[in-house]
Amino acid sequence: MPQKRISIRIDGELVSTVEGKTILEAARDAGRRIPSLCHMDGLTDVGACRLCLVDLGGGGRLAPACTTPVQEGQAVITNSPRLLAYRRVILELLLTERNHICSVCVANGNCELQALASALGVTSVRFPYRYPNLPLDLSRDRFVLDQNRCILCTRCVRVCADVEGAHVWDVKGRGIYSRLISDLDQPWASAASCTDCGKCVQSCPTGALAEKGKAVEEMVKQTWQVTNAAERKRAVL
């Protein structure tokens, strides 16, 4: 079925796109970056991080660009002062939720959270750090899971389920006590469903899932192994 071309406005600029795309995709096609974190090309979107929120006008609710389809005549605002302020708060919340200490993180310099924070000018946080006491799972031979760096974007959960089809990962608990678990909340090494493919590690935007043996700053995620690396890097900025 040939896709119908439609036009929408993004921050006032007329953009031509095709029906069925999300606002996030349409914007990217037009060379406009809407910050995103839980979105990853090739995975089903869940609209969880709320960074990609855009304003569709009319005083209605803000809509996540990653899950909202384009519609003829839509007028999308992606960078109002309110949106920018909200995005900064979201990053402040993520940075204080767990223990993101970049200077000792394997993903330092290659972390999507860090990159967004610097792109959006989050240089300090106004909320107290929670400093939760969270475990590391070092049981697996090649990979580690460091809960301290996890932002619960569930990209690993989805890549494992949607792409690898293994369903190793899930989230237990709720609210602030949500935790990533492997299989039935057992050590990763004893998760029988794991195929050791490493897709989760390459999909993780931070240093939460990493390859063993990497030192600080050494963990460069090969997200392209799952989708296209170039796309990802630009999307982050």
Added chain:
Amino acid sequence: MTPIADIGSFNAAREAGMAKLQPAAPRIGVGMGTCGRGNGAEEVYRAFAEAIEAHGLDIRLAAVGCFGACSEEPLVNVWIPGQPLVILRHVHSADAARILADVHQGRIPPDLAWCKIEEWDHITARIRYGAGFPELPQWSEIPFFHGQKKIVLRNCGLISPDDIDEYIAVGGYQALYKVLIDSRPEMVIEQVKAAKLRGRGGAGYATGLKWEFLAKAKDPSKYIVCNADEGDPGAYMNRNEIESDPHSLLEGMIICGYVTGTQQAIVYVRAEYPLAVHRLTRAVEQAREYGILGPSVLGRGVKFDIELVEGAGAFVCGEETALIASLEGFSGRPRPRPPFPAQKGLDGKPTNINNVETWYNIAPIALKGPAWFTETGSARSAGTKVFSLVGKIRNTGLVEMPLGTPLKTFIYDIGGGGVGECSIKAVQTGGPSGGCIPLEMFDTPVDYETLAQLGSIMGSGGMVVMDENNCMVDIARYFIEFTHSESCGKCVPCRVGLDKALDVLNGFTKGAGNSAQLALLDELGRMIRDTSLCGLGQTAPNPVLTTLRHFRYEFDDHIIARRCRAGVCDSLALSPCENSCPLHMNIPRFLGLLKRGRLEDAFESVILDNPLPASTGRVCQHPCDMRCRRLTMDAAVNMRDVHRFIADSILLSDHFDAMVARVADRKLPPTGKKTAVAGAGPAGLTAAFYLALLGHDVTVFESKREAGGMLRYAIPEYRLPKHVLEREVELIRRMGVKFEFGMPVSSAISLHDLDEQFDAVFLSIGTWKESWVHLPGTELKNVIPALLFLEGVASGSVSQIGRRVAVIGGGNAAVDAARTALRMGADATIVYRRERKEMPAIKEEVDAAEHEGVKLQFLSAPHRIVGDPKGNVRALEIVKTRLGEYDLTGRRKPVPTAEVARVECDAVILAVGETIDLDFARGSGLTLRENGTFVVDRFTLETSRPKFYAGGDVITGASNVSNAMGYGKKAARRMDEALMGVKRFQRLSGGFDASEYEAEPATEIARQRPAELAPAMRVKSDAEVVVGLTRGQASAECGRCLRCDVRA
């Protein structure tokens, strides 16, 4: 049971039901909802059953649902053939036998009977019970029911939920039958649309539109879901609806199934509702047996069935996508929309979800049409809504009201107003995600749009009433704690944002907070509201945002003054009594010290907290009594009389000089700062005392000849002997305070002079002008304002007032004036326009006045004073009033009736309140409010002019002694801080050794009351009426203290 396949068998079921509902013998129905059972309904039922069995009575017994009046449970209804149905309340199992005996003889026990129902409109049918029992009120005359309109609850409490025949007897399944026979499904959808029925689960989306989507969805396997996973704390309307009338729910769903072409339905019911699950299961079974569910509904060839799924009861499952996830076996986390459930819902199939209550409206609409339905409710929100009315309110329960009914109708008419003497200040609607609406907005009509405008929601219909004992900061914290623990954790704003908000709020309630955090909380709240993925997060900040908007001052209290007026946040108070005392006296300390026999230490503790302990010990309104925890056991500790005892024992004894010296020893070194106090009333004296102790030079300017203000000139000798007050003033003088009498500020010494000569000035000139009423006849001789009268008596210039005196007013001045007149040999009558309980005067004083022979006329508004040609008063004409609507202070407005009465008298005293002397205020050049009071900073008491502070009645309007003193104390502290640049106030009261008054278990003795002169003796002189506690009584009273100041 045979399936119903035609109208004949339908009618047969109907008749069978009618025979059960109105048998040939009397029928007794026991309300057996969860609420009834919780109050002992099961025992009541059993007692009836056993007695009927034992005596072989021809009386039918049925278990019915709940009639909604939870505070009156257990409810029982009784029908004697030919008579009205009578509702009995507070029935205990012990009553069963006598009820049966009475019923057997055609009577109703009068003490249990509450109201009667002669005819009931089940909407789907009318049932006549009969006329009779003229002495009983109609159900609709009971305030709790008056104005309710039972559409959803049409059958609740009247029929047996376990019996499908009874449901059919009251017109049940008739709408379904009609819809099937008409076989025009689109028309039914149009009707639901035209009826403007909106989802009752909270969001208020148009039900008809949702049905239309579903009808248009071509997929043959689509779903109807009923959300019966009621998760709001305190909300139980859905539970009650299902428990009392499960078939109405089924009927609504079957109709929807037919008109949208859907064959499968699911009821997602909360597993914590075992009784609802049980009754629903039965109802489904019965409906299947009757062929109402199954392959051919009512024999019309339409297939439809309902499955029950028990949910684990997560609040987030109120969100439809989360509910679907839960039904599919995933954890209950919402999913982004689009796709909407109407396109891709359960198992990817088109799905329509409606809340329980929505379904209950379907059969009535299908039967009576949209025009009938829209007659009830407001323009945009038709019909009724069931609310659970709970909290600090007299009548609690489930009420069904037309949408658009003003909040105050719920609170005052249905709810009966506040509990005890507490005044209501807010209502929270919509459960944990709703907002708090303040008293000033109780005119608000309750509908979807208006509530949303106020930052609240309709939600599922929770209404929690809050009074002055609720702390709004704590309320906000409580609700955030709830949503925080229910957040699914999927999206960042809700998961982490609520955690931060809770953190900040926890800090506020513990006295750790600042204004920057307040601003941050506001920003965070808006952000969570605007960015969260689902309804839970989007509405969770409502309690915070609305309390910030409407109760900002309570947040400021917590952050700036570190005080919680309601006394809820206990880290901010020493004890409830300390918190409620305007002077914040360390009450447990002086009680503890006196108990150990340390009278002098106790005195030191008292005087450092309160420089007029003997006067306040006599005339304070004692708010501490209202807050004492001992109140819940027997009676409050008599703190006021104990500190009076302590003060009297020193002030009136030869220990006086020694103790004065001990207090003076605490003075801080001279600071060289000069301070002035204008007005030597309670506020001024208090400020002067502390300023002197703090080492400042203090001069008090007073227009009168002596110190004491109202204490001296308005409060009569028999309540506060002058010599007692004089000792207190002497103590203050000996702290180094200089008095300049006959020096009214502004005429004798100008504010400019004060400004020049002093480093800081405290203005506390009080309210000395009697408000004047516009009443014909006030120009007559012997019409006198109360203050002028009392002052004249105090200074000896007035010695008689006629033989019969009428006093207009209900405050302390009115009572004082009447009792003083009595002592001058007159006959006194107090005329007040409201009821006794609303008199602002101290209750004990009103009682004492009555004992002495003062007559009290309530609900009487002065109309005119009748005089004779010589200009003498002859009588006071009054118009009787009745209590009308509630005004926004939560009191009922007195409205005049046609009844006029006369109080014969030859003098009239006006005690309608005092106001500030406007000439002075205007001349001061300070910023004033409309009523003439000074504008000051609430926390520092600074006026608009630098160096000048104000407190007491000049900022509040006429208040009372201890409030005024509280301001004097606060002003001294703030002035000192400003003068010295450091906080030094705490240094004054240090040095008490806590081991000297360690807590011991409280004793069980009753509250000690001070001896009083006999009423007959009192009126003969102005000797003090209340003699005071004896030493033994006082120390016994100390032992009653529960020592709330000691924390684990």
